[in-house]
Amino acid sequence: MKKRLFIQTFGCQMNVHDSEQMAALMGQHGYETVADAADADLILVNTCSIREKAAQKIMSQLGRYRSIKRSRPETIIGVGGCLAQHLGEDLVTRNPHVDLVFGTHNLHRLPEMVIRIEQSGEKVIETSLAPVVPSLGIRVAPRENAISAFVTIMQGCNNYCAYCVVPFLRGPETSRPGEDILNEIKMLVDGGIREVTLLGQNVNSYGHTLSPRTSFPELLRGVGRIDGLERIRFTTSHPKDLSDDLVRCFGEIRSLCEHIHLPAQSGSDRILRAMNRGYTSEEYRNRVKCLREQCPEIAVTSDMIVGFPGETNEDFQRTLDLMETIRFDNLFSFKYSERKGTAAVHFPDPVPETEKAERLETLQARQEGHTLEKNRDLEGRLVEVLVEGRSKNSPDDMSGRTRTNRIVNFTASADTVRKTVPVRIERAFLHSLRGKIEHLGGVC
Secondary structure, eight states: OOEEEEEEEOSSHHHHHHHHHHHHHHHTTTEEEOSOGGGOSEEEEEEOOSSHHHHHHHHHHHHHTHHHHHHOTTOEEEEEEHHHHHHTHHHHHHOTTOOEEEOTTOGGGHHHHHHHHHHHOOOEEEOOOOSSOGGGGOOOOOOTTOOEEEEEOEEOOSOOOTTOOHHHHHOSOEEOOHHHHHHHHHHHHHTTOOEEEEEOTTGGGTTTTSSSOOOHHHHHHHHHTSTTOOEEEEEOOOGGGOOHHHHHHHHHOTTBOSEEEOOOBOSOHHHHHHHTOSSOHHHHHHHHHHHHHHOTTOEEEEEEEEOOTTOOHHHHHHHHHHHHHHOOSEEEEEEOOOOTTSGGGGOSOOOOHHHHHHHHHHHHHHHHHHHHHHHHTTTTOEEEEEEEEEOSSOTTEEEEEOTTOOEEEEEOOGGGTTSEEEEEEEEEOSSOEEEEESOGGGOO
């Protein structure tokens, strides 16, 4: 009889893929995933530690699992990911019902650690960092009927932005060999995958640790030559490493989607220097200008932080000015969150929480207007939609994404799933588009 595994994931796309790798590893050791933690023999919580709010949410969730441990003491509860790396043994001290803590470089050892707990009943804590990250090469077979998949190409970061804990929790940059990445993508395509998203903390600096050294644009061109792969996406890009060669890829590689996530974080040069971002607001504008000259249809999304230590009203206004100039298609925005171990912890002039909240509200309202404006520009336009499945809004509708990563809902039959269909956009909303298939004869 198979044992039962429940995984709860917090955080970014990389964490989602890490959880897929966990499921694949434990699947090889007799575990099958279940939808309810109460039914599981092994509960894994894959964590994020980028912001304090996320960490608090995770700790609250761990507290709720205490009752499961009390009623079924044989249930193993494990915590992985960035918060596990960050807190280590302290996580067990604060949550005595947790049996396993494993850091970002120890995912590949998960089955071994679980077996140790099963046999000895002792707690296991493994948070060491290694020069090489074996888990980067763990392959995940496509889910049944899946059309898209994540592929990790690198892990870690060398930038040490003043607010960010990633370099301390994920370690320095390390890249997977290109041949290994291409072989994994070919395996995924053979399994029915139509779209891949290449993952890394800073994909633009991919290849610096390889010998012979390669580059991200070279990898992209290799991926673009894989037969049967319809769409390529990637995240995340650091603006200072966005090369002219990478910009040219958006005009050369047909399967590379017209979308880039390019975190700006602030529009104030003074704050960007304090953040150690390595570029000015003008340099950021120029990079976006080059992208739009090469690919006029490209959607540009970004991240912004408000309330960084020392941020004045003038600094915040410069962020709003940058938004007005760029007019992002979408924006992920956050209040600055102090993280232990980062340089910004020691910076003077903290911004009061009330001011952070007010600035965030102002920024998000401004961005909602820009996003709606961008979406409405698509009304009447014909777009390519890769159909993912039934719409969450209506059982009679299908849903998919444009190449610019917008959700489109439309009436169609279930046999359109996994196909690319031409859809005429009829109405635009803040978070999605409504359309109509132009002609079924155009279904690929």
